[in-house]
Amino acid sequence: MRMAKKLTLEEIGKLAGVSRSTVSRVVNGQPDVKADVRERVMKVVRETGFVPNPAARSLAAQRSGILGLVIPRSVATFFGDPYFSRLTQGISQACYEQGYMLSLFLFYTEKEEELLLPRIAQRSFLDGVIVQATTDADPIIPQLQKSTMPFLVVGRLNEMPDNLSFIDVDNVSGAKNAVEHLIKLGHERIAHVSGRVDNRPAADRKIGYEKALSENGIPIDSNLIVNGEFSEEGGYAAAQALLPYKPDAIFAASDTMAVGVVRALKDAGLLVPNDIAVMGFDDLIPAQRSEPQLSTVKQPILRFGVSAVEVLINIIEKGDMPPRQALYDTELIIRNSCGAKL
Amino acid sequence: MRMAKKLTLEEIGKLAGVSRSTVSRVVNGQPDVKADVRERVMKVVRETGFVPNPAARSLAAQRSGILGLVIPRSVATFFGDPYFSRLTQGISQACYEQGYMLSLFLFYTEKEEELLLPRIAQRSFLDGVIVQATTDADPIIPQLQKSTMPFLVVGRLNEMPDNLSFIDVDNVSGAKNAVEHLIKLGHERIAHVSGRVDNRPAADRKIGYEKALSENGIPIDSNLIVNGEFSEEGGYAAAQALLPYKPDAIFAASDTMAVGVVRALKDAGLLVPNDIAVMGFDDLIPAQRSEPQLSTVKQPILRFGVSAVEVLINIIEKGDMPPRQALYDTELIIRNSCGAKL
DNA sequence: CAAACAGCTGGGAGCGCTCCCAGCTGTACG
DNA sequence: CGTACAGCTGGGAGCGCTCCCAGCTGTTTG
Structure with a gap:
């Protein structure tokens, strides 16, 4: 088994007889690459199993491709609730579909929140944040508002400032x-x-x-x-x-x-x-x-999670947008206990 | 409100009258910095709320500080189970304590698994992976074995190769x-x-x-x-x-x-x-x-999750280690249904 | 037939860190 | 008083990518 040289754009380029830049264009699906060149590069990429280094990509492009899902302390106790697992599932699914990764912040102690909130609000690690709403006034919302981090609240606080983006079930x-x-x-x-x-x-x-x-x-x-x-x-x-x-x-x-x-x-x-x-x-x-x-x-919790991600990515990619607030419809399930089927 | 220059090591260094390198040493808690210099730098860091750019750090240090938690498709259905929420909580808690972040991979479809497994196995995004064991033969275990990614199985497969690290409850x-x-x-x-x-x-x-x-x-x-x-x-x-x-x-x-x-x-x-x-x-x-x-x-699910992270980090930081296999003790809870208290 | 321009490709610069080595101090010792 | 060496600090190089511009083709147009 040969000691494979570390795979980089440069290396792939060498193998395919093109430059770093061209490989980058192919990998990122940009136009402006001749069809046969594209195919030749793709072949090498497939054969080597090359995956671009996400850290380098983040650093150069100033975006990480990671979304954060924050479950504040006040909600974490209910994390076992099927509602959350379903929601998390919808969110993660939508992330992958849109080419993002998901980072989970499940808080348990105040110390954790204090320690991590600054890192979360920092633009350099996450591209956007979904926050599960809580009953009481959590420090996380004002923290995020102070920063430039795009974020979205899922569910609603009792006192919801109208300059926040949120989505909820109606x-x-x-x-x-x-x-x-x-x-x-x-x-x-x-x-x-x-x-x-x-x-x-x-x-x-x-x-x-x-x-x-x-x-x-x-x-x-x-x-x-x-x-x-x-x-x-x-x-x-x-x-x-x-x-x-x-x-x-x-x-x-x-x-x-x-x-x-x-x-x-x-x-x-x-x-x-x-x-x-x-x-x-x-x-x-x-x-x-x-x-x-x-x-x-x-x-429709699963779809709801999917929508949350879509709205957030919209905010991220379209830049400064007016707050988006959306309510999702529920569905009446008629079984036996209401007597409609008698 | 002044337009703050983007905070970098260099910038903090300028403010504290030292070099980039010294700030790096302080931020990373390395020795070899005079006490008064350290204090001066810390002060600036605190006042500015500086957080080092994780992407740059990952790129330079070749480690991301992120652990992955993989819930394969075959387990995802049970994610609503209190067992998992508790385990996830323990794992996330331990991650933060050890200075790592947690990335969640909650698979739902085969396509997702195919798409993401190569990225997970790639050393550049994650430093290590915790995989929730499944009943059937999941493609993820062999995939990880082929790579150099440190990983740990939580729970046990029916057929558990003895060159794998795992931890489980006894x-x-x-x-x-x-x-x-x-x-x-x-x-x-x-x-x-x-x-x-x-x-x-x-x-x-x-x-x-x-x-x-x-x-x-x-x-x-x-x-x-x-x-x-x-x-x-x-x-x-x-x-x-x-x-x-x-x-x-x-x-x-x-x-x-x-x-x-x-x-x-x-x-x-x-x-x-x-x-x-x-x-x-x-x-x-x-x-x-x-x-x-x-x-x-x-x-002891919570403690179990904490241990999982500790074992994994050990594997990561100590490098190539023999497979670690551990069983955690359970605890007998005596209430009324067994008759001991009659 | 020259000029203009679209289509494609290559390489420089730079993202913000870490790592390493060189250099600069001051003290201990022969 | 010179040498050795520890203790501290600064800066170069480089991580692997993206972005941008320059340049090189071949085609279209006046």
Whole structure:
């Protein structure tokens, strides 16, 4: 086995009988190279398995081809949530497709954040950053705003400055659609098991619920709105609290809570959906497996991650742009728990 | 606001009245700099917020300071599993602590793998790679073996060449400990709800179960071993299948299956742990919340991730080393379902 | 038939670091 | 008082690429 000389543009050029510059043009898919020359170079590249040195490329071109995905400390605890793994998957997939690499910043301690934020905000390592939104005021957003680093927030903060770019799922209309579906099915006393109010998606879903009722001339009854804490037990308790007020349908702000709701109803001797209809939100696996199968609102998380990358790359490559703010539509998944299929 | 000149070693040197080289020494914590000079340079670095350009550094030093974490296609589906999020967290944490960055490769399609593997194996982008082991023969391992890239497998393949470095949790001894604990409590007809046999951890846990029995003079009864498919329903069904053979304890190879087992026992009118003891494996959240709380085997996943990085960095920095293979101990978590606390 | 120009190719300069060696100090020692 | 040597500092060279401009073809046009 011969000791291969280190592969560089120069070396490939020598092998193909052209200059460094021409090889560079071929490798980067630039025009202005004669077809036969291009082919000859490509052949050498293929045979040698040459991959240009990314460090040299970064240094010379002043761009690294790496995007950062930042999961702040306040979110990292939920990283096990299928939502995040799915989102991360969408983001990574889109990165590769667009020729970028992905660097993950999963923060766990404050020290880590302090140590790494300056490096992240530094233009020289990353070309752009996607930040997962958090509930509280994270130091990362102002840090990034101070820098020239292109960045995008996924999901929304409670207080979102309007000069930020973000993309999110439209929780309001998702919830509204779900409730309107229940209304169409003839339900009138529709209860809502909400999430923690300091949580933006929870708040938005509640708004969507209220909007659907108002627009359909149904009065909002505060007795029919109970906080279920985003947990199954919370959903169970919430349903118990709701029963005295005789709802004919319950819209839960998450599938997890909806599962608790269904269990509570069963335990109270009620049939779902015959006696009472139930809808969830998220479309998690347990929702599909539960008995009855849960009707719910699906977030297109994977596509959402892909879009995030596309928007960010647009910002990077098109330079200074006005903040881009986009909301992605949800999808109503009709299964058995809402009674539409009776 | 003044238009700051781009910060470079040279520029910082000018501000501190020293040369590029001296600034480099200070920034890299090398000795051979007089204390007062060092302090003066540090002051400028702090005030300007200077961070050395990683691309230039990589190019000159021939190392990038980036580690890759590869989640092959065959594993990516399980990325939502708390196991992975925890592992990823441990790995990222350790990276930062050791001054490395982390790049994530979460594969989803074959095309992605083909496209990126050559770049991953290329020394110039990553200093080292951690690969999550998969059940089937992934192209990535041979690819990395062909290259000079230092890498480490986390978990084990079914067929693990002994010239590979890997680290894993010791599933055999974890399971053995759990079963021995049940034996000490006086149980004799101990059943096992196993996972899929093509799954290495599942196989190892079964081996540990059998070992514990053999070493304690208890015959292995194949009627007492049932595959629970790593799912709750599978656990439920497995327990039903076991009941005719009158086990006095059931060791499930995962908490998820254990939860199913407990539900089946309850539905059969049996009390846990009074009538029958149950142990799980993993120590997931549901295990802690179930009724009764599940005794289980905990994997120190976070520490495990940290160790993975340490071992890898050792390989990188110490150069050519013999393959390092390490097993990490599990921890027995005694709660209520095994009856030790009666 | 000369001039202009598009199409292609080569090489210089420079990106911001690290590494190495030369040189410059000051102290220890013969 | 000269020599040796450690302790510190500065600058050259070079990492492998991109960008840009110069130059060399061959074709088109006045």
